[in-house]
Amino acid sequence: MRDLQVIRPGGRLRGEIQVPGDKSISHRAVMLGALGKGETVVRGLLRGEDNLATLEAFRGMGVEVLDEPGDVLRIRGRGLNGLQEPQDVIDCGNSGTTMRLMTGLLAGQRFFSVLTGDRFLRKRPMKRVVVPLTGMGARILGRAGGEFAPLALKGSPLTGITHQSAVASAQVKSALMLAGLYADGPTTIREPHVSRDHSERMLRWFGADVRPFDGGVTLYPGRALQGREVTVPGDISSAAFFMVAALIVPGSELIIRQVGVNPTRSGIIDILRAMGGQIELLDQRECSGEPVADILVRASDLKGVEIGGALVPRAIDEFPVISVAACFAEGRTVIRDARELRVKETDRIASMCSQLEALGAQVEARDDGMVIDGGSELGAAQVSALGDHRIGMSMAVAALRARGSVTISETACTATSFPGFWELFDASREV
Numbered sequence: 001m002r003d004l005q006v007i008r009p010g011g012r013l014r015g016e017i018q019v020p021g022d023k024s025i026s027h028r029a030v031m032l033g034a035l036g037k038g039e040t041v042v043r044g045l046l047r048g049e050d051n052l053a054t055l056e057a058f059r060g061m062g063v064e065v066l067d068e069p070g071d072v073l074r075i076r077g078r079g080l081n082g083l084q085e086p087q088d089v090i091d092c093g094n095s096g097t098t099m100r101l102m103t104g105l106l107a108g109q110r111f112f113s114v115l116t117g118d119r120f121l122r123k124r125p126m127k128r129v130v131v132p133l134t135g136m137g138a139r140i141l142g143r144a145g146g147e148f149a150p151l152a153l154k155g156s157p158l159t160g161i162t163h164q165s166a167v168a169s170a171q172v173k174s175a176l177m178l179a180g181l182y183a184d185g186p187t188t189i190r191e192p193h194v195s196r197d198h199s200e201r202m203l204r205w206f207g208a209d210v211r212p213f214d215g216g217v218t219l220y221p222g223r224a225l226q227g228r229e230v231t232v233p234g235d236i237s238s239a240a241f242f243m244v245a246a247l248i249v250p251g252s253e254l255i256i257r258q259v260g261v262n263p264t265r266s267g268i269i270d271i272l273r274a275m276g277g278q279i280e281l282l283d284q285r286e287c288s289g290e291p292v293a294d295i296l297v298r299a300s301d302l303k304g305v306e307i308g309g310a311l312v313p314r315a316i317d318e319f320p321v322i323s324v325a326a327c328f329a330e331g332r333t334v335i336r337d338a339r340e341l342r343v344k345e346t347d348r349i350a351s352m353c354s355q356l357e358a359l360g361a362q363v364e365a366r367d368d369g370m371v372i373d374g375g376s377e378l379g380a381a382q383v384s385a386l387g388d389h390r391i392g393m394s395m396a397v398a399a400l401r402a403r404g405s406v407t408i409s410e411t412a413c414t415a416t417s418f419p420g421f422w423e424l425f426d427a428s429r430e431v
């Protein structure tokens with residue numbers, strides 16, 4: 001994979017595209033498929049590096065996974081207690097979702113395991129799952145008192161707890177629900193705002209007893225998971241790059257087919273519409289328990305907005321590209337309550353501010369967000385993805401409206417969530 005991309009400005013986006021499968025749903029399909037009884041058939045699984053890390057982890061625990069033509073993956077489930085002790089350290093690569101969800105899933109197994117990851121993941125906070133899991137009876141050791149990977153887990157009997165999470169995080173919620181499958185009583189998680197609910201939906205799809213309520217969710221253990229068919233919709237977080245690209249390049253009109261539009265993930269649509277973006281959802285339908293639609297986007301004049309509160313977790317991975325849209329909007333955009341951006345693959349507030357500034361944008365970092373004044377002309381420059389996939393793809397979108405070619409370095413990381421991004425980016429534009 002080339003680690004440097006040169007983007008020439010312009011090129012309307014016309015016609016129809018499809019983006020790869022949803023990363024969050026793909027992780028969960030593999031995990032629950034492995035823990036289910038019987039076979040799970042997954043269509044449209046994302047083959048990004050993060051998801052391949054999850055697949056390898058389960059192969060290493062004795063789960064048979066067959067790749068079949070037509071984008072079909074067949075997982076021979078081993079049941080809740082059928083995993084084998086991995087012979088080696090589990091490498092989660094760059095994937096926070098793999099590491100945090102696996103920590104929950106492994107806490108109640110009858111064996112020893114070690115989770116590690118790349119230099120980015122080994123800096124990301126893990127106490128948010130280690131502390132409540134320890135409260136359930138888990139035995140987990142890690143660097144800095146359990147804050148940083150590698151994490152070593154000695155499976156042990158678990159008790160159900162009620163946990164109030166300080167952050168709205170689907171990874172925390174999901175880790176505790178997966179551990180809760182092995183607990184002796186119900187596990188309840190409360191969160192300050194609703195985070196993505198793919199785990200709740202898929203656990204129910206596989207037959208688990210999951211009961212959401214206002215402010216949280218309770219998982220009742222005791223039911224076996226049954227292997228199912230899962231069709232993975234396109235990832236709205238990947239579609240977001242093309243949505244913003246089509247909005248900011250004059251003359252664009254693009255349909256993105258079969259995208260997941262789960263309300264806990266669709267904050268990007270609400271935000272871009274509030275900015276004046278013309279976005280329509282066509283043929284809304286449901287697929288394996290998840291809402292899906294085709295998204296029609298037309299180039300639009302955008303205006304600045306204020307974003308905060310419950311909207312933030314509904315668009316958490318889209319802030320890098322939202323900050324790009326804000327550069328081309330009239331007036332000021334203020335992003336607040338988004339401190340979580342500082343503990344992603346990189347500190348995404350600092351990363352976007354430094355790279356957009358290098359292009360000549362007016363941006364200011366705040367402790368919990370950013371202030372962006374739209375309307376500055378962006379110039380030709382050399383920028384970097386900084387090893388963070390969403391930063392790299394966001395800079396490619398920003399380059400579409402620069403005065404000259406933009407060179408982006410360290411771009412190989414886009415394969416973690418969006419293999420084939422650069423090819424699709426070229427193919428979707430008239431240049």
Ligand SMILES: O=C(O)C1=C[C@@H](OP(=O)(O)O)[C@@H](O)[C@H](O)C1
Nearest residue numbers: 024097168169170171172316317
């Ligand atoms: O559960 C998931 O699949 C994810 C949850 C989010 O992280 P947090 O739970 O840390 O907010 C998100 O940023 C990540 O890309 C995927």
Ligand SMILES: C=C(OP(=O)(O)O)C(=O)O
Nearest residue numbers: 094095096097317344345
């Ligand atoms: C934060 C992300 O993923 P993860 O936490 O799984 O590394 C992301 O994909 O933007």
